[in-house]
Amino acid sequence: MTNNHAIIYAEQVTKKQIPAPKYVVKQCKEFLNIAKGKNKKYVLDEKKIEFIEKVLNILIMPKGLRAGQPLSKCLAGFQWLLIIAVLATVHKDNPKKRRYETAVLEIARKEGKTLLVGVIFILLFLLEPKFSKFYSVAPDGALSREVKDAIENIIKSSPALNGLYNNKQKFKILRDSIKFSIKESEYKPLAYSNNRLDGKLPNVFLADEVGALPNNSAIESMRSGQLTILNKLGFIISTKYPSTSNPMEDEVEYAKKILDGSIKNDSVFALLYEPDSKKTWATNDTIIKHANPLALEIPAIMQDLKQKRQQAIEQPSRRENFLCKHLNIIHQSTAESYVSIDDLKKCQVSSINWQGREVFVGLDLSMSGDNTAVTFLSFDEYGDLLIMPMCFIPAGRIEEKSKFEKVDYKQFIEAGQVIACGDSVINYGDIEQYILSIENQYNVKINSIGYDRYNAISTANKLQSEGLECVEIKQHSSVLHAPIKLLSELISNHKVKFVCNDLYIENFLNARCVYDTNMNKYLNKKKSAGKIDMVMATVNALYLAQQAELERQQAGWSVQI
Template sequence: MPSEYIKNHPAYRYAKAIVSGDFTSMAIIPEIKDIYKPPTYVIKQCRDFLQVADGENPDFCINEHKCRQIDGLLKLLIMPRGLQFGKPLYECTVSYQWLFYVAVLAEVYRSDPEKRRYERAVLEICRKNFKTYTVATIFIILFLTEPPFSQFFSVAPDRALSKEVKEAIQNTLSVSPLVYYDMHGLKRFKLLRDCIKCTLTQTTYTPLAYAANRFDGRLPNVFLADEVGALPNNSAIEAMASGQLNIKNKLGCIISTKYPKVNNPFESEVAYSKRVLDGQVEDQAIFSLLYEPDPEIAKEWITNPLAMAQGNPAGIEIQEIWDDLKKKHARALNIEATKTNFLTKHCNIMASGTYDGESYISLEDLRRGKVKGIDLHGRDVYVGVDLSMTNDNTAVSVISYDAKADVVDCIPMVFIPADRIEEKTRAERVPYAEYIADGYVVPCGDRTIDYKVVEDYVFSLEERYGCKVKALGFDRYNCLSSAQKWEEGGIDTVEVKQHSSVLHSPTKWLAELIADGKFHYESGNKMVEINFENAKCVYDTNMNRYVNKKKSNGKIDIVAATINAMYLLEQDVKLNTPITWGAQF
């Protein structure tokens, strides 16, 4: 059981309120308090924190000494500007910041109380919620508590953004004499033009800019990557992380709001964090607070204030921030040009001109269809293939339909280049080696896919599963040669045109089956969950819905292959429309 000190700590009270749904102990503004619902992934992270704080985790615990140390320093630091100017940070800190400070700095190994649990902290939060100042405060705390000669760095798209943390640190120290000066009146910190140095520990903090600095050769104990959504790639983050190999208490803070473009490094970090919180990937060293609206709430942003509330944890506690958000919401409704900025920066809703990148399905719905095993013996099956570029993932999806139960059983297989396993694992943060061992991924070729392995797998389906292949649907992109071989080998092949008018109906049917828990897949196959969670769908001008690879967060090969198979199934079974084999749709 936690001590009375921990049970009464603001971080514990916040996590308890988020998980229980009882917000009486939180200072939420009245108009939100009765309707507030926390984001799903924040609830999951708070649940993990409570397990540790309550002493139910065998590996980790809260170091009460470090927790008291954080509290003591926040009582000495003074807010340098804003609505709370002149007050101790202890009085100004909002609920989510308490959780962030305690979890990242005071959650430790039971076997070694001096070793912190978390090596990476991801904070997805809207503008004007003190995200940069939160990490600046962590830097000040670590200045005084990390080993001597530590090095801290911040990385941002340009020098001005990177120096925001430096300015926040300087401003806070300048108005906090009990921290800035020692008992003899000597300065504990040197505020230099390019860096800040703590003379007490000889620790140095240096702001870096993606556009102007090199990142290799650095040895950061702690680094901050700010506005990661605006970085062109994740090279700066990986360079910083690579420099931490010999550090005992390494820490990397990844923070950003949403950005209109889907393919950015922060979306990859968020997607990985979600997989960890969903239990798809085991990674005990990452902490993430993802303040973005749940998909069903995001769709209601025009009328539902929760779309703003879920992305603004500081806004729901500070009336002035909430009033400003309501003004911006009104402008977004009446001035089209302001809508994209409002949705992305103040709601954390992905938007590019319009809200056109919604999640395809709910992961919770998908998981309702998990089964221990699937038996296709003696059944008719339809095969969908997504043969992507030779150096990327390829998927083959085998589906069978039970008309009486209105259930689709699916067995997918993913193929990846054998020599790119480690590279893809690092870039996509998917444990491919584990899934290969489980039999859900097949490595083949060298740096490129060996299509013969894929072709032979399709030819082996009837013998492998004791089923009858009725037809195979494929996208002509990179697949014409293989399709010709399958056709010559006796498999009826159909080119499925990749157009919204063709794919809308099977895409919709598949989503309905998933929502009803009638799409079955093997419970151990995490690749299915990763691919479907990555998938984003958009609408064409006729409101036809289809999954869009460019707007999706990662690999969706299984989804694309399954939809190709679903098209054939729908034509042959649901719509009772005879298929002319070898035809193009």
């Protein structure tokens, strides 16, 4: 196999001549294994690579510092790798069948992804069968049209793509589509919609800025339309977004598991430009290099990023945008952030055995139209804190809350992590029944139930009448400092376990800390970035667990005396 730009880039990455994050290194190793003929199932199609290179020699860079030059001389190494790997990796026993059906690109802003997508679509116009359909999907029409603009600009700048072929205009650029007359194929940009994307039959689709999509319905609609396509292909592309609860995070986590070898799926190719280290962003240039592969080839971009980093250091108001958009780091927006989300994610488990445990229940009951949470927890024999959170929302406001809060509540309801009850307001009776069912459902014994007096007196009285001990917990830093501090420490030391729950993680991501005059830590709902009900319910339950432990210790001392 002769060297090409993709192979050269992959070799430089694996030899650490080009700084790259670990998952990019893993993907490059996999690519080189195929390129060097060491893979039993897959090979690179040299004829297709030769065709791609010839096409890129006649496509012209439409704008920027290298405007007017052949695109073959303008593309960066990572762009070559994505193009060659995805379009030219085929099955050995069936060279007409491509290996990859999904390509995931997680990359910082202003890294040439729109140009890359435009190039890929033009290549697909030439490579795919007659009558092919191509679509791009984005959170709104303006973003989706950016892809159309990129394709259009390349076509208009490249003489070889203009003019007639067999008395037909090669490309027809219309208001809402681009048509390739030679193969009668068509590209259309689409805006996100929950229910208007079904019925499409895409040979290839692109989902752009996936991190800004409220759920994965657009992606799944596109995928479901590809069932009968031999070489189905979907590109999933985005920068990071402040929320961890979005479809891009799901795609990235799945791709990581494939690259780690914990999941077997040969059909996914992923370049995840997400820094390995995140804590030293203010001084470590490698973090910039990991998230911005184009900056390694264009010094002006690197210089601009360093200037933006300095501004983010000096102006905290710019920090979140810089970290998220330019370094692919989800940053809890201020220094008041409660816990590290990376640490919290490491506390997720697939299941918890609650059999026979004594548990403490915490409530955070809101006004009846808002989210409410119930959490129960227990320490296991190894000192790990086991947590089971549950969120309640008004059943009649699911659509409204999902749209306003940009949270896919339907997904969490289906997963059993949210209970919808009542109509426009929550039915507290359903919450009370849930609490009363905990002992039988999980085979546990409730020690006590902690609640905030606000909105919870009636519920507490009813639970007490059922024989459960209810304890009012004053919502003040002098009282809650200890459980808030302990919970943070346990998460930092990965001594917490909870079943995978993105909404729970989102609550922690929203949480903001303040300090009183005695430097006691407290979670402030008004300063938080969104809902933290599940966190506060956890804190209330942990307060009870701490108090019970203190009582046991005091009882032990009394016996000794």
